Amino acid sequence: MDSERAFFTGFCDTTLRDGEQAPGVAFTADEKVAIAAALDAAGVQRIEAGVPAMGPAECDALRRIADAGPRAELVAWCRATRADVDAAAGVGLAAAHITIPVSDLHLGAKLGRDRAWARRRIRDCVLAGLDHGLRVSVGFEDASRADDAFVIDLAGELRELGVVLLRWADTVGIMEPFGISTRLAALVRAVPGPWEIHAHDDFGLATANTLAAVRAGFTWVSTTVAGLGERAGNAPLEEVAMGLRHLLHADPGLDTTAFKALARLVARAARRPVPHGKAVVGGSVFAHESGIHVDGVLKSPATYEPFDPAEVGGRRRLVLGKHSGRASLRHALAQCGLQAADEQLGPLLDDVRTRVSELKRPLRAREVREMFLQGASA
Ligand SMILES: [Zn+2]
Numbered sequence: 001m002d003s004e005r006a007f008f009t010g011f012c013d014t015t016l017r018d019g020e021q022a023p024g025v026a027f028t029a030d031e032k033v034a035i036a037a038a039l040d041a042a043g044v045q046r047i048e049a050g051v052p053a054m055g056p057a058e059c060d061a062l063r064r065i066a067d068a069g070p071r072a073e074l075v076a077w078c079r080a081t082r083a084d085v086d087a088a089a090g091v092g093l094a095a096a097h098i099t100i101p102v103s104d105l106h107l108g109a110k111l112g113r114d115r116a117w118a119r120r121r122i123r124d125c126v127l128a129g130l131d132h133g134l135r136v137s138v139g140f141e142d143a144s145r146a147d148d149a150f151v152i153d154l155a156g157e158l159r160e161l162g163v164v165l166l167r168w169a170d171t172v173g174i175m176e177p178f179g180i181s182t183r184l185a186a187l188v189r190a191v192p193g194p195w196e197i198h199a200h201d202d203f204g205l206a207t208a209n210t211l212a213a214v215r216a217g218f219t220w221v222s223t224t225v226a227g228l229g230e231r232a233g234n235a236p237l238e239e240v241a242m243g244l245r246h247l248l249h250a251d252p253g254l255d256t257t258a259f260k261a262l263a264r265l266v267a268r269a270a271r272r273p274v275p276h277g278k279a280v281v282g283g284s285v286f287a288h289e290s291g292i293h294v295d296g297v298l299k300s301p302a303t304y305e306p307f308d309p310a311e312v313g314g315r316r317r318l319v320l321g322k323h324s325g326r327a328s329l330r331h332a333l334a335q336c337g338l339q340a341a342d343e344q345l346g347p348l349l350d351d352v353r354t355r356v357s358e359l360k361r362p363l364r365a366r367e368v369r370e371m372f373l374q375g376a377s378a
Contacts, residue, residue: 008250009219010045012165012196013237015266017048017077019228022270029061031269033068035225038265040070042258044237046220048075048097052087062091075137080118080125089132096134097167098125102151103142106171115150122154126161139167139198144175148183155191165194165220170209173202173232177212188217196220199235201227206235207279211243214250225266226274226281238263238280238312246307260313280312287317289362291325294318298331319362322353329368336369348375 016035020027027035032050039047047070050062066074074093078084080100088096100122107113113121122138129136138158143151155166168184175183188195197213197220199206210221227236238259241252263281267274276284286309288294296303301316309316320332326345329352333340340348351371356363363371 008214008244008248008252009194010221010253011237011241012046012048012075012167012220012222013039013044013224014048014077014198014222014234015039015224015228015237016050018198018222018230018234019224019266019270020050021230022228022233022272023230025228025270025272027269029057029064032061033064035266035269036065036070036072036074037068038258038262039225040068040072041255042262043254044072045253046075046095047072048077048222049093051077051084052091053078053081053084059087059091062093066091066093073135078125078129080121082125082128085125085128085132085134088129089134094135095137095164096129096132097137097139098122098129099139099141099167099169100125101141102154103146105145106142119154119157122158123161126158126163130162135164136162137165137167137196138163139169141169142171143168144170144180145172148187152187152190155187159191159193165196166191167196167198167220167222168213168218169198170200170206171198173200173206173209175199175209176203176205177208180209181212181216184213184216184218194219196222197235198222200230201232201234204232206233207239207243210235210240211248214244214248226263226278228266228270228272236278236280242280242307242312256311257313281314286314287319287362289319289321289328290323291328294328294331295325298327320352320356320368321362322356324349324352332365332368333372336365336372338369338372340372344372344375348372351375 049065050058052059073095075095075097076088076093078088078096078098080098101107126136195218197210197218199209221240223237223240224234225237227233241254244250244252263274276282288297293304
């Protein structure tokens with residue numbers, strides 16, 4: 001795994017651009033500023049902050065984000081048009097990302113154009129960006145359905161022009177980790193230099209594909225907080241970071257303890273609650289209920305936790321529910337300063353199960369305490 005550790009460079013988070021493109025999501029300027037500040041504080045290296053071509057309100061928000069003086073490089077997102085690139089230059093950010101469709105499907109069906117047009121158009125836009133003094137990166141939209149030979153050709157040409165980073169987008173999330181790894185390793189061999197993976201989650205494989213891309217030699221990852229994004233969303237920042245650290249043994253370079261708070265902040269602004277079972281940042285992913293698991297966790301947390309919840313700003317919770325056992329009950333009572341005799345535990349456990357089935361939620365410590373005291377006095 002030493003090669004991954006040496007290769008991995010950083011995160012380009014696009015919560016404020018692709019994340020906001022999730023249907024029905026619209027951040028206010030204050031929310032954008034707060035999210036950018038939180039991403040910056042967490043150590044995200046590049047923040048795709050917005051789309052200047054959307055108009056004055058977006059540009060004002062981008063200027064406010066820049067005025068805060070983040071450590072992260074702020075990136076303005078552009079379609080491949082001169083107007084978009086000029087708008088990006090007008091905002092005053094140091095970097096612009098220009099996207100160009102590269103699949104025949106997108107070029108033909110969406111734009112009525114062909115590969116030669118795409119080549120001319122992106123070249124013109126990149127040169128315009130460079131003339132403005134911008135650091136320019138280029139995104140290949142729908143690269144996963146494009147002809148690899150065309151992408152390799154175009155990528156080589158753009159690198160020579162002075163493009164600092166190339167993004168390979170699995171726009172509709174149709175890749176799987178084995179296939180993407182083979183394709184991207186060949187791409188990196190053909191066109192060395194910084195590549196970024198942008199994966200969508202239509203088949204639930206965005207994180208897996210992103211990690212596979214890093215293993216193949218990609219050095220940048222494009223993510224969004226909690227995976228917010230078009231359709232099924234993007235590769236989640238927190239999943240990719242924890243996967244890098246614990247599965248690929250590469251340093252994500254982020255303050256991962258910020259993840260829970262970051263997910264809450266974005267969920268509030270997006271009006272999209274984080275699902276309970278969402279990996280890394282879900283409300284229940286560090287809660288243990290079943291008897292065997294609680295017994296194990298009380299003896300050694302590593303038995304049922306792949307990493308310490310504190311690493312992502314989370315907290316371990318042992319809850320009492322239908323599947324609780326004696327060890328959980330004894331532990332819960334001890335937390336309330338109560339000690340139960342062995343013969344009391346069986347009937348109390350029956351009562352807990354009945355109650356939980358009625359309430360459809362775990363019991364609170366206060367409720368268990370009351371049940372125990374009632375049972376003891378009966
Ligand atoms: Zn996308």
